Amino acid sequence: MSKVFALVDCNNFYVSCERVFNPKLAGKPVIVLSNNDGCAVARSNEAKALGFRFGVPVFEIRALIKTHDIQVYSSNYALYGDMSRRVMETLSQFAPEMEIYSIDEAFLDLSDVPGDCLTAYGRRIQAAVRQWTGIPVSVGIAETKTLAKIANRLAKQSKKTGGVLNLTASSNRDRALAEVEVADVWGIGRRYAEFLKKNGIVNARQLRDADREFVRGRMGVVGTRMLQELKGFCCYPLEENPPVKKGITVSRSFKAGIESPTQLNEAVAAYVSRGAEKLRKENVAAGVLMVFVMTNRFKQERYYCNLETIRLPVPTSDTAELIRYAGEGLRAIYRRGYCYKRAGVMFKDLVSAGPIQAGLFDDRDRRRSKKLMQALDSINTQMGAGTLTHAAAGLGKGQRWRTVYKKRSPAYTTNWAQLPTVV
DNA sequence: TCTGGGGTCCTAGGACCC
DNA sequence: TCTGGGGTCCTAGGACCC
Numbered sequence: 001m002s003k004v005f006a007l008v009d010c011n012n013f014y015v016s017c018e019r020v021f022n023p024k025l026a027g028k029p030v031i032v033l034s035n036n037d038g039c040a041v042a043r044s045n046e047a048k049a050l051g052f053r054f055g056v057p058v059f060e061i062r063a064l065i066k067t068h069d070i071q072v073y074s075s076n077y078a079l080y081g082d083m084s085r086r087v088m089e090t091l092s093q094f095a096p097e098m099e100i101y102s103i104d105e106a107f108l109d110l111s112d113v114p115g116d117c118l119t120a121y122g123r124r125i126q127a128a129v130r131q132w133t134g135i136p137v138s139v140g141i142a143e144t145k146t147l148a149k150i151a152n153r154l155a156k157q158s159k160k161t162g163g164v165l166n167l168t169a170s171s172n173r174d175r176a177l178a179e180v181e182v183a184d185v186w187g188i189g190r191r192y193a194e195f196l197k198k199n200g201i202v203n204a205r206q207l208r209d210a211d212r213e214f215v216r217g218r219m220g221v222v223g224t225r226m227l228q229e230l231k232g233f234c235c236y237p238l239e240e241n242p243p244v245k246k247g248i249t250v251s252r253s254f255k256a257g258i259e260s261p262t263q264l265n266e267a268v269a270a271y272v273s274r275g276a277e278k279l280r281k282e283n284v285a286a287g288v289l290m291v292f293v294m295t296n297r298f299k300q301e302r303y304y305c306n307l308e309t310i311r312l313p314v315p316t317s318d319t320a321e322l323i324r325y326a327g328e329g330l331r332a333i334y335r336r337g338y339c340y341k342r343a344g345v346m347f348k349d350l351v352s353a354g355p356i357q358a359g360l361f362d363d364r365d366r367r368r369s370k371k372l373m374q375a376l377d378s379i380n381t382q383m384g385a386g387t388l389t390h391a392a393a394g395l396g397k398g399q400r401w402r403t404v405y406k407k408r409s410p411a412y413t414t415n416w417a418q419l420p421t422v423v
Numbered sequence: 424t425c426t427g428g429g430g431t432c433c434t435a436g437g438a439c440c441c
Numbered sequence: 442t443c444t445g446g447g448g449t450c451c452t453a454g455g456a457c458c459c
Contacts, residue, residue, distance in 0.1 A: 034445035041445070059443040075445090102441045189439050220451060222439080249447055256442085298444060344446090 006108040007148040011136045013104035014042035017083045020134035021412045030071040036255045074405035082413045086133045099238045122164040141166040146229035149186040177205035250275040251344020255404045266394035267401035272326045276319040285315035287349030291329035296341040306333040318369045
């Protein structure tokens with residue numbers, strides 16, 4: 001019995017989340033912005049039709065926003081994260097196994113659904129998600145993940161499909177593949193698309209039928225797997241359990257540049273706190289800590305970017321300890337007279353946070369630190385993120401590094417004080 | 424004219440994804 | 442003036458060892 005995958009993908013997810021709680025947005029051009037309200041990271045179909053590309057900076061489209069009365073929203077991750085959870089919960093009821101691939105996508109194992117029922121089944125999934133969460137989704141069905149991705153794309157593109165396309169046992173598979181640009185194949189980015197086009201391979205069908213050695217030589221094993229998947233041979237099975245994380249990063253850009261080492265230090269401490277929370281949530285400790293700072297990457301003059309790597313004497317997830325090391329790291333790379341635009345921390349060499357082997361000269365009371373962190377996490381879980389923070393991250397005024405969200409919608413589903421009201 | 428060779432580990436960088 | 446953030450995998454090349 002061969003495998004069948006469905007890829008369920010939420011349409012313009014962030015925009016759709018906003019629309020669930022603000023029905024007036026239906027049919028209007030809507031965009032959702034990145035941190036600091038910098039770029040458009042989600043666009044409704046109407047906004048896409050106006051030509052807004054993904055990631056376009058807001059300042060470039062300010063005039064168009066006004067003339068077309070575009071509805072603009074800051075990112076609201078509390079809302080999107082919770083809506084995602086609801087969508088995934090719904091999807092999980094339609095398949096014995098499923099892989100949550102990203103905040104707005106999941107692969108479902110539909111191998112047990114009879115072939116002639118697949119399309120109808122896809123429509124049932126689509127209807128259920130719409131009814132139970134308010135989010136519109138598209139469904140692509142095929143024998144491999146790569147083909148399911150393609151089916152999904154075609155389902156979104158063509159009105160005829162109603163958002164569900166089944167490519168299994170399809171007699172027009174060749175025609176379907178020919179309709180998909182090579183750049184839209186899963187695994188083909190800007191670089192490869194350029195290269196392939198130069199060599200006369202412009203659509204997915206031509207890529208499938210390309211010379212294997214040619215692809216292998218220029219794109220490595222990833223390329224040959226892609227060919228196999230396009231031919232219908234599965235190389236990427238469903239991954240039900242998320243693999244253990246290899247690293248954790250927290251970094252932010254600043255709305256305006258920062259010169260002050262005090263401010264920079266506060267920002268780094270805040271990112272360490274956030275990262276350490278993530279470590280503890282994953283139940284791991286970091287063996288290596290990296291700190292980095294950089295000036296505006298879009299300005300060549302007086303550009304500076306540096307990174308310090310610190311091997312920790314004992315792997316840890318203790319916020320206070322990590323803040324101390326990060327501070328040392330920052331001092332090592334900080335240069336006066338630069339206008340910093342971004343800073344961050346990375347945790348690597350993650351190890352399971354079971355019983356920790358003490359270093360020979362380790363003078364920290366690890367048991368006490370663990371209890372303290374547990375108390376910290378439980379308070380912040382119960383009373384809201386940021387209820388209890390380390391003073392190193394600064395207390396209130398003049399924090400020029402804080403991320404700006406001027407047009408954020410309420411946390412409709414995760415905060416009692418911000419529930420939507422019906423009148 | 425000759426100047427070993429092969430395996431493993433690590434890292435940096437490049438490509439991709441959302 | 443204003444340009445996001447967090448990941449993965451693969452490969453090539455250097456260091457090191459026998």
